[in-house]
Amino acid sequence: MVDTALAQVVDTIPVQPRPKGLAITNDGTRLYVTHFLSGTVSVLDLTSRRVRTVIATGPESNLAQRIVLHPMNNRAYLPHIRSNTSNPHPLFDTTLFPVVSVIDLATNQHLLTERLELSVVDRPVNLPFDLALSSDGQRVHIVYLGSGDLSVIDLENRAVLAHLEVGDGPRGIVLSPDDRTAYVANSLSDDVSVIDLDTFKEVKRIGVTTSPLSPQLHRGKLLFISSRSTQVSRDRWMSCESCHADGEQDGRTWLFPDGPRNTTNLRGLAHTHPLHWSADRDEVQDFEFTIRELQAGTGLLEDPHPELGQPNTGRSTDLDALAAFVASLQPKPSPFRRVDGTLTPEAARGQAVFHRADVGCADCHIPPLFTDVRVHDIGTGGGPGELLGPGFDTPSLRGVWHTAPYLHDGRAATLREVLGTHNPTDRHGHTSHLSEAEVQDLVAFLLSLEGEKSRVQDLERVE
Ligand code: HEC
Ligand code: HEC
Ligand SMILES: [Ca+2]
Known part of the structure; x- marks a missing residue:
């Protein structure tokens, strides 16, 4: 929390990983936060500055960018995708599904029956990214980063009122106060689409910037x-x-x-x-x-x-x-470092453990890339459905602070698990003789790994 008048951080409230979309109630007492890779929503009480509850929207929910509060009916709407990972034969139309999930803010419950399955209600679209509700709350306007279009849907009877093309890479939509015009920010065509909501036509495309990319x-x-x-x-x-x-x-x-x-x-x-x-x-x-x-x-x-x-x-x-x-694309800077980019004392101790000959991490994860670009069998192969193991290409460890879960099949939820539960016979570096404090230091070091260019201005970021 930042005091905008003083330009000072007044409090820090811990939440689940990857907080992304934010919405605050009109009275300023509650804040809703989406979590990008789980589609869960944390409900924060801003008076006590604590997380009151966490609402799940289903195990497949993913890429939850935004949350928007309905103006009257005590509901929140989240555009996101469902990643259907249980599908044994991932195909173009059975793998990812675009949806808008609905949450009842009075009971803090996910309302599955009100979810908009966009490929059914409307048509296949890719990456629902933002939405805007009309001021009477009857219509929802959704933009899709991937498919570059816009749906206007009547929420009561779930009827599609319009589906139209906008620019490339739309990431945001707002409506005029009279609900008659929509403005869509197109991140890849560098312009804004102006949509007349009486005729459902794009009436203007306003160039706003030019991409710094080649x-x-x-x-x-x-x-x-x-x-x-x-x-x-x-x-x-x-x-x-x-x-x-x-x-x-x-x-x-x-x-x-x-x-x-x-x-x-x-x-x-x-x-x-x-x-x-x-x-x-x-x-x-x-x-x-x-x-x-x-x-x-x-x-x-x-x-x-x-x-x-x-x-x-x-x-x-x-x-x-x-x-x-x-x-x-460059690895992002690690937030586990100090502000000036140097290692914390724990991470510096962990770095020494990483390089110890009796631990052996640096034999394969060789700095600065933290890989030897070779295939090794470290005892993780041979799981169900595996056709190519048991050897795997040593992964680079740069950026592992935000790439959970770990190992080729995601079996380790945390870095601690990679070094413990999933290294039972010391084939993946020698870790069993380390003290708990040494393991914690090693994890702190892994969490601090980034790229050499992580801290220079990175024009090639996707967003
Ligand atoms: C359905 C999800 C999905 C889509 C869509 C997808 N990928 Fe991937 N991608 C994966 C997975 C899972 C892996 C790991 C596969 C493996 O290592 O065998 C991967 C691995 C990769 C790698 C290897 C990275 C490395 O360091 O080894 C590259 C490069 C890549 N993808 C590029 C792309 C590109 C380019 C596209 C679009 C044309 C794409 N992917 C679309 C899921 C996806
Ligand atoms: C013999 C080579 C070798 C040594 C030694 C080694 N690793 Fe690895 N490491 C690998 C390979 C290969 C994988 C990928 C295995 C898999 O995915 O099943 C891996 C995976 C990892 C991962 C998971 C990365 C991800 O993105 O999922 C981490 C973290 C890791 N190693 C850290 C370490 C640490 C810390 C040490 C020292 C205790 C160490 N490794 C020692 C080869 C090695
Ligand atoms: Ca991973």
Whole structure:
């Protein structure tokens, strides 16, 4: 909590990980906070400055960006996706579902029957990101970061009043006080769509900025986030951003053909090839397979036309742009460091433990990348459905402070578990002889790892 007059932090209230969307009641007594990778909502009492309760919206809820309070009926609305990870054959239309969840603020309950399953109520859309309610609370206006469109839905009879295109990458929507105009901020076309809500037409597109990215990175970013092009996605269902939100990860483990695979953070991967937990891909251009097989896009590689004398070179400008964008993503700074970027005393002690010969972490997780880019069997393979183990590519540890759960199949909920429960026979570094204090210091060090460029201004951030 910040006192805006004094510009001072007056209190810090601990909440669950990844707080994201905020909404405050008109009387200022309660604050609702969404948690990005779980879709849960913390209810904070601002008088006692404590978390009163935490409301779950279902185990599949993910990427919960925003929460908006209804003006009269004591409900809150959250746009988010459902990640259907129990699906043994992830396909473009059975993997990610766009929804708006509804919470009853009087009883603090999730109202499943009022949830808007947008692909059913309206049509397939990708990444519901923000919404606005009309002042009488009857209509909801939802924008989709990935599919670049807008739905207007009547909440009482769940009827779609309009569905229209806006710019690329819409991240925010507001209505005029008379409810007759909507303004949509399009993060990838760098403009604002002005929508007439009487005729449901986009009446103006106002340029507001120009992207600082090079044309190639800008194109790559569009291909990563937007599902509009049939080249990358069928029916606009999904894009890379749906699982690698903000170039990172979704906190989920998917049942891929190779075996269960925890989604990887893509930040900092430029120097840690080969790719994938099993090191079975050698360049980001190989993700043409992801586009064709998972997202059911027609692909970025042009098909060869031997009759015209065009061989398939295995290259395309768009695929190179996508690869260049992914390679430009830098790990984010760790909040577990001191403000000036130096290690805390615990992390500094943990660094010494990490480098001890009788512990051995640095044998494989070699600084500065914290990987030796080699495959090792550390005793974690052989789980159900595993086709490629038992060896795995040493993951880089930069950024692990925000990439729980851990290991290739996400079996470890915390870093402490990686070093304890999931290292029973000391095959993954020697940890059993360490004291609890040494293990805690080691965890503090792991939590502080970031990239060398994490603290320089990072223009290539997705958001
Ligand atoms: C359904 C969720 C999902 C979607 C959609 C998705 N990915 Fe992934 N991605 C994963 C998972 C899970 C892994 C880990 C797979 C493995 O290592 O075998 C992964 C791994 C990767 C890696 C390897 C990272 C490394 O350091 O080893 C890259 C690169 C990548 N994805 C890029 C992309 C691109 C580009 C797109 C869009 C064309 C995309 N992904 C779409 C889930 C997804
Ligand atoms: C013999 C090489 C080797 C040594 C030594 C080693 N690691 Fe690892 N580490 C790996 C491999 C391989 C994996 C991936 C295993 C998997 O996913 O099943 C891994 C995974 C991890 C992960 C999970 C990362 C993620 O993103 O999920 C952490 C954290 C980690 N190691 C920390 C350590 C620490 C701390 C030590 C020292 C106690 C250590 N490792 C020693 C090879 C090694
Ligand atoms: Ca992880």
